[in-house]
Every structure is written in structure tokens, then in C-alpha cells.
Amino acid sequence: xxxxxxxxxxxxxxxxxxxxxxxxxxxxxxxxxxxxxxxxxxxxxxxxxxxxxxxxxxxxxxxxxxxxxxxxxxxxxxxxxxxxxxxxxxxxxxxxxxxxxxxxxxxxxxxxxxxxxxxxxxxxxxxxxxxxxxxxxxxxxxxxxxxxxxxxxxxxxxxxxxxxxxxxxxxxxxxxxxxxxxxxxxxxxxxxxxxxxxxxxxxxxxxxxxxxxxxxxxxxxxxxxxxxxxxxxxxxxxxxxxxxxxxxxxxxxxxxxxxxxxxxxxxxxxxxxxxxxxxxxxxxxxxxxxxxxxxxxxxxxxxxxxxxxxxxxxxxxxxxxx
Numbered sequence: 001x002x003x004x005x006x007x008x009x010x011x012x013x014x015x016x017x018x019x020x021x022x023x024x025x026x027x028x029x030x031x032x033x034x035x036x037x038x039x040x041x042x043x044x045x046x047x048x049x050x051x052x053x054x055x056x057x058x059x060x061x062x063x064x065x066x067x068x069x070x071x072x073x074x075x076x077x078x079x080x081x082x083x084x085x086x087x088x089x090x091x092x093x094x095x096x097x098x099x100x101x102x103x104x105x106x107x108x109x110x111x112x113x114x115x116x117x118x119x120x121x122x123x124x125x126x127x128x129x130x131x132x133x134x135x136x137x138x139x140x141x142x143x144x145x146x147x148x149x150x151x152x153x154x155x156x157x158x159x160x161x162x163x164x165x166x167x168x169x170x171x172x173x174x175x176x177x178x179x180x181x182x183x184x185x186x187x188x189x190x191x192x193x194x195x196x197x198x199x200x201x202x203x204x205x206x207x208x209x210x211x212x213x214x215x216x217x218x219x220x221x222x223x224x225x226x227x228x229x230x231x232x233x234x235x236x237x238x239x240x241x242x243x244x245x246x247x248x249x250x251x252x253x254x255x256x257x258x259x260x261x262x263x264x265x266x267x268x269x270x271x272x273x274x275x276x277x278x279x280x281x282x283x284x285x286x287x288x289x290x291x292x293x294x295x296x297x298x299x300x301x302x303x304x305x306x307x308x309x310x311x312x313x314x315x316x317x318x319x320x321x322x
Contacts, residue, residue, distance in 0.1 A: 003061045003086030004304040004320070009048035012308045013062050013085070015301065021061075021082040021090045028081060029093040031068040035109035036085045037296075038307065038318040039064065040238065041264075046308075051265075061086045067099065067109040068322075075099045077108055077280065085304065085320050097280045102288035110142070110296045110317040115283045116275060117237055118147035118207065121262035122154055123279070124271050126205040126233040130155030133201050135194075136177075137218060138209035138240060140168035142295065142317040145175055147207055149292050150283070152176040158201050160194075162214065168315055175293060183214055194221045206234040212242025219247065224254035231256040237263065 001020045004013035023030060046062050061083025068089070069075055078096035080089045099108050122128040134156045136147050140163035148159055160179040163169050169180045181193050197203075198221055206222075208215055215236070222232055234257060251257070260266075267275075286292045297316045299307040304320060312318055 001087040002301060003083065004063065004301065004308075006046050006060055006062050009046065011046075013046065013304050015304050018061055018086065020088050023090060027093055028090050029070065031066065031070060031076070031078060031089055031091050033066045033068040033084055033086060033089050033322045034075075035067045035105040035298075035322065036063045036065070036320045037110045037113060038085075038320060039113040040240075041113060042085075043308075061089075063089070063320075065109075065112055066091075067105045070096075075105070077112055077284070085301065085322075087301075087322055095276055097276055097284065100285050100288045103284055106296055106298050106319045106321060107287060107294050108284060109319050110294055111146070111283060111287060112280060114143040114146040114317070115150070115280060117143040117209075117262070118150050119154075119279050119283070120267060120271065120275060121207055121235040121237055122147070122151060122205070123274075124267065125235045125260045125262045126207070128154045128156065128205060131157045132204040133158040133160070134205045134207065135160040135162070135203050135218070136207045136209075137162050137214055138238070139163050139172055139177065140165040141209065141315045143237075144209055145172065145295060145315055146292070148172060148175045148177055151205075151207075153286070153291075156205075160197055160203070162210075165315070171314070187217060190217055191221055194218065198222070202230045203232060204230065206232065208234065208236045209238040210241035211236050211239040211245060213245075214241050216245050216247075219245075219251050222255055222257065223248070223251045226254065229255045231258065233258045234260070236261045 003018040005016045005018050006013050063084030065079045066084035067077050076096040076098050078091040082090040134151045139161035158178045161172050161177040162181045162183050164183045295316045296319050298319045301322050
């Protein structure tokens with residue numbers, strides 16, 4: 001079969017012939033892949049820098065999930081047991097989501113990683129409820145765009161967003177963002193702007209896709225002064241601006257702050273079951289009904305080498321068509 005193969009971690013995938021995966025037990029089935037979204041998770045695994053890639057040997061098909069056809073013709077989304085940017089992949093026969101009419105293969109393939117990277121944090125780490133004020137740090141990317149819409153769907157009253165792409169920051173208002181804060185301004189200006197917003201509408205939830213220095217600035221704003229504070233649920237989901245921060249003990253002691261992470265390995269089995277049984281089906285249906293806006297760019301499997309490092313603008317998700 002044709003596939004996107006990583007021969008050595010750190011190198012880009014090659015379009016190559018690769019052995020078709022072999023089903024190993026009765027709980028596995030083969031799927032004919034039709035579309036796969038290229039995610040930061042996949043790029044992290046390919047580089048060997050993601051924590052989930054430590055035990056992966058060289059010479060593997062890249063890709064974590066896919067949209068494809070079961071043997072009976074049912075169109076589904078599924079996580080891959082084998083790499084998915086290929087003509088065939090192995091999935092768990094008990095864990096997939098049938099797709100509704102009205103959603104294309106490419107759009108469906110773009111959604112799950114972003115849904116998992118936003119809805120899981122909102123529901124299971126932040127316990128989002130109607131009326132919450134949500135700050136999304138690094139909202140101009142594809143997952144950030146989805147997080148805005150999903151937070152609104154879950155009842156958020158006000159959404160504050162940060163980012164460096166000035167054009168995209170303005171566009172985020174169309175998706176439901178109420179306040180925008182540029183990360184290009186100096187630290188004092190950023191802190192002043194966010195402090196004013198926080199004083200007028202206390203932040204309840206922070207979804208952080210950046211971490212690093214922007215997180216340090218946000219946490220400094222959240223620091224209390226000894227008076228009573230509202231409970232703030234701060235969830236780190238990515239580390240695009242750096243994998244570590246300096247965190248003052250005074251911040252943790254001065255505010256009712258819940259600091260947690262959301263990602264592979266942090267979710268319980270029950271939470272993952274709900275992702276497949278409730279959350280993804282709902283989001284696929286909302287998208288099919290044009291209630292969620294999705295921003296994608298597509299390319300063919302044969303062009304994987306050019307697609308992999310392509311500069312994608314305006315927070316689009318690259319989707320490989322098989």
C-alpha cells in the first residue's frame with residue numbers, strides 16, 4: 001500500500017510503498033482510509049519530541065486518526081492502532097464514530113484532534129458551565145478556533161482570546177470572541193489590558209495552548225491580593241511558547257486556582273468513552289448542520305512531503321486525502 005513513512009525520527013515523511021498492516025486479534029479490523037488531518041501531535045511524534053513517541057521505533061507510518069470506510073461501507077471516524085496516513089489502517093472494531101450525512105471526509109478528519117484538545121479540557125478539567133468567562137491563550141490556531149465555538153456552545157458568557165496573528169485575532173470575533181489581546185505588544189501593555197478585563201469580568205477558565213512566557217504573564221494577572229477570589233480553572237493543553245514556566249508560590253496561595261493539564265494520558269477511560277459516544281458525535285452533527293465553522297486546506301497523499309512543512313496561514317488544518 002502507499003503510505004507516509006517516517007524512516008528516521010526527525011525527518012519528514014516519505015511517500016512510499018509500505019506493508020499493509022496485519023490484524024492481530026479479534027478486536028481489530030482494517031479500514032480503508034479516505035482522509036487524515038495533520039496535527040501537532042503527529043508532527044511531535046515524527047520529530048520524536050512528543051512524550052508519546054519515546055517507544056516508537058524508526059520506520060513507521062505517521063498519522064493518529066482517520067476518516068474511512070469499514071468493510072460494509074459505513075463511513076466512520078476512528079483512532080488508528082497502526083499509522084493512518086496510508087491506504088489501509090488498523091482500528092479497534094469497538095471504538096469508532098459513524099459520520100452523519102452532510103459532512104465531507106476532509107472536514108470530518110479535521111475535527112477530532114481539535115475537539116479532543118478543547119472539549120475534553122472544557123468538560124472534564126474546567127467543568128465549564130453556563131455563564132463562565134473563558135480565556136483562550138493562543139486562539140488563532142485551528143484548535144483555538146474550535147475552542148471558541150465549543151465554549152460558546154457549552155454556555156460561556158464571555159470569551160477572551162490571545163494570539164500573535166493580528167488578522168486572525170480580528171476574525172475570531174466572527175466565531176464568538178468578545179475581547180482580543182495581542183501577544184505582540186509588550187509585557188506591561190498585555191498585563192494592563194488583561195488586568196482591566198479580569199477586574200470587570202473575572203476569568204473563570206483558562207485554556208492554554210501556548211504555556212511558556214505568555215502563561216507567566218496570565219498567571220501574574222490572576223494573582224490575588226489577600227481578598228476573596230473566584231475559582232479559576234487553568235488548563236494547559238499545549239506548549240507552543242515553551243514547555244516550562246516559573247511559577248510563584250504566592251500566585252498559588254493568593255487565588256483559588258486549579259491548575260491541570262489535558263492530553264493523552266491525562267484522560268480517564270470513562271472520559272475517552274464519552275469523547276467517542278457523546279462529544280464527537282455531537283460535534284460532527286453540529287458541523288454537518290453548519291453550526292461550527294471549520295477552516296481547512298487539503299492535499300493528496302502523494303504530495304505528503306510538500307504538505308508536511310508547508311506554511312499554512314490563517315489557522316487552517318491541513319488534511320491529507322487518500
